[in-house]
Amino acid sequence: MTTYARKKAQLESRLAAAGGARGLSVRKSTSNLFRDRGAHRGARIDLSHFNGVVSVDAAAGVVEAEGMVTYEALADATLAQCAVPAVVPQLKSITLGGAVAGIGIEASSFRHGLVHDTITSMDVLTGAGQILTCTPDNEHRDLFFGLPNSYGTLGYALKLTARTVPARRCVELRHLRHSDPAAYFADLERRCTDDGIDFLDGVVFSRNELFLTLGRFVEHAPEVSDYGLERIYYQSIRERSSDALTARDFLWRWDTDWFWCSKNVGAQHPLVRRLLGRRRLNSITYQKVMRWNARHGVTRAWNRIRGIHAESVIQDVDIPIARAAEFLAFLHAEVGILPIWICPIRAPDPVRRATLYPLAQGTPSVNFGFWDVVASREQRPTGFVNRAIERKVSELGGVKSLYSDSYFTEAEFWAIYDREAYGALKRRYDPDGALGDLYAKCVRRA
Ligand SMILES: Cc1cc2nc3c(=O)[nH]c(=O)nc-3n(C[C@H](O)[C@H](O)[C@H](O)COP(=O)(O)OP(=O)(O)OC[C@H]3O[C@@H](n4cnc5c(N)ncnc54)[C@H](O)[C@@H]3O)c2cc1C
Structure with missing residues (x-):
């Protein structure tokens, strides 16, 4: 039995003993959710150990991994084979399953879409307590396409297969400055069809200071920058028109300073940076500080x-x-x-x-x-x-x-997020409402 098959078999017997999936809620040490929710009532079934990489096949362009694997671990496993997941969300602690359930994005989305667009198969533990394999073509295709944006209210992805793309050692960057928003978005649209780039994102610093950043994998760069300690990536965009990073540093360029939100905890001060050190300059540290602040x-x-x-x-x-x-x-x-x-x-x-x-x-x-x-x-x-x-x-x-x-009011919410389709998914995969309701979870914070 593979490790995943063993974990799955153990979970199935726990679910059988517990009489189903009622009260199911994933227990994790980190989260990128930004709304406080009431305390969870009832037992939690711990799924946090579904956090491994199952296999990487760079030649076939796929990685198979468990739902709670972090993108940091996933990217390291694929980079070892000169590949990366087609879309790698910017924060290291975002998990593969969380990015599907909560909509993950990155600078490769102009080509590959959102994280869920890169998934080819999922094993999902449903509210009905079954573990189902869902693909775009099988009898559970409704759940395959229903899981994105469902925030754990239809089921939890235990294992997923995601597409990868070839990577090189470095990423070369060009920062292009614009001063007129209409011209900026016209340029952005044009570059969405540019085959010569691998990454495309931008930052608006002020009404007339808008940047596009174009990234391209390269095998060698004469010099690579380091934004992991003293220097800060987002500030570099205004300071230089070209740059290069190692592929790994590029993937996490936004994580070190949580884009720019590290300023809210004083972490852009040179002394604070030194005190925190490389290991703690990251989104996980800032989340802990913000949650502590929200609590107290x-x-x-x-x-x-x-x-x-x-x-x-x-x-x-x-x-x-x-x-x-x-x-x-x-x-x-x-x-x-x-x-x-x-x-x-x-x-x-x-x-x-x-x-x-x-x-x-x-x-x-x-x-x-x-x-x-x-x-x-x-x-x-x-x-x-x-x-x-x-x-x-x-x-x-x-x-x-x-x-x-x-x-949103409930009527507004369901006019946007398709009440009818959601209702059909709930009836089929969570008939007893074991996992709660999307509106209640996302708006009422239930
Ligand atoms: C400040 C901030 C910046 C962000 N920036 C980015 C960004 O740059 N790029 C980006 O892509 N996203 C970004 N996000 C959004 C983030 O991707 C989503 O919130 C995502 O859901 C977080 O994944 P997670 O693994 O941390 O999941 P969690 O925060 O732990 O959970 C999110 C939701 O998904 C559900 N869930 C978790 N795991 C699974 C699973 N295996 N199967 C089914 N449901 C599951 C949970 O029940 C929960 O409702 C940002 C969020 C914040 C707060």
Whole structure:
């Protein structure tokens, strides 16, 4: 028996003894969810040990791995065979199953789509307590296409097969500066069909300072930069027009400073960087600090003393590329968070589209990532800015990720995320509601 087969057999006998999957909830030491949820009631079945790489076949362009494997471990296993998963989300602790259930993206998404578009097969533990193999063509294809954006409410992916692409030792970068948003998004769209690049993303630093970063695998670079300690990757984008990183450093270029959010915990100060050291300069450290702060309310108390009303705005939204400049203008006018991360996404294949994540059809979309606090002197209704963003995204035909706060009414939510299809999936794979409801989990934080 392989290790995975043994773990699976043990899980099956535990489920049989427990009488099904009621109360099933994954126990993990890290999470990239950004909404606080009520304490979990009931027993948890620990799936955290489903965290290994099963096999890598770089020649065939596939990696088989368990659902709770981190992308750091997955990328290391594939890099050893000169390959990388086709889409590697930017944070080391994101897991393969979490990135499918919660929508993973990266600078290769302009070519390969979102993480779930790179998956060819999944073993899913359903709410009904069965472990089913789902592929795009078999009798469980509805679950295969239903799992993306289901946040563990249909089942947990225990093992997945993902596509890989060949990698080289280094990635060469070009940072192109623009000053006009319309020209910027036109350039972005044009480059989405450029076969000469492997990666494409961007950063908006101000109204007239917008960058595209073009990346290309190369075997050798005359010199490679190090952004793991003293220097900070996002700052380098404004400072130099070309650069090179090792392939591994490139994959984690955003993790060291959590894009730029490390500034919120003082980790961009040279002394703090030295004290933290390479091992602790990463998103896992910052998440721990932020969660501790949220639990103990330190920033909340400080804001109260200063008479400031602060709203956390941590969002990733996907907008059809033709409306991207309009959305950016809205962000500048109504939200004011900078920098903004920009990442194009290939138009979804109409035959393989994710049922619960309705990206615009027939056109690339642009992911806007903006993560900060919006402060105001006036008392506003709860979720005031987040609500405005939700309305604008819907107006422009976009779709919002659900890993953070959402304020949709139930009717609005299900008009976007396909109540009918979700209901059919629930009836088939979680008939007793063992895993909870998507709206309750993502909006009511149940
Ligand atoms: C600040 C911030 C920045 C982010 N940046 C990026 C980014 O740059 N790129 C990117 O791709 N994503 C990004 N994300 C989103 C992230 O990919 C998703 O939140 C993803 O779901 C996290 O995966 P995880 O493994 O940490 O899962 P968790 O946070 O542990 O879980 C997320 C959800 O998925 C469910 N889940 C977990 N494992 C499984 C499984 N095996 N099968 C089924 N369901 C499962 C859980 O029940 C939970 O509801 C970001 C999130 C935050 C908060």
